[in-house]
Amino acid sequence: MLDQRSEGHSGVFGPGLIDSTRLALSSFDIWGDILTTNREAVQDALRSYIAALQEFSQVLEREPNHLRQYFERARRFADALRDRGV
Numbered sequence: 631m632l633d634q635r636s637e638g639h640s641g642v643f644g645p646g647l648i649d650s651t652r653l654a655l656s657s658f659d660i661w662g663d664i665l666t667t668n669r670e671a672v673q674d675a676l677r678s679y680i681a682a683l684q685e686f687s688q689v690l691e692r693e694p695n696h697l698r699q700y701f702e703r704a705r706r707f708a709d710a711l712r713d714r715g716v
Contacts, residue, residue: 689696
């Protein structure tokens, strides 16, 4: 968990860390209901995310020259979100 890592306590972090923790400031009463009501969908999404992280980890370990494709894919997705005004 992030609270156990030194970066958050050292002051050495960028705005991305702050942005990624925004939902932690939300009410558990609301998010607890959302998560339990949508438990199967959340579990499916988590499994997909974990699989993607494992794949990325393997590429980083075995084929670091292929990392560019991940960044390009992420850039295209980020561009598409911004184009839609999200």
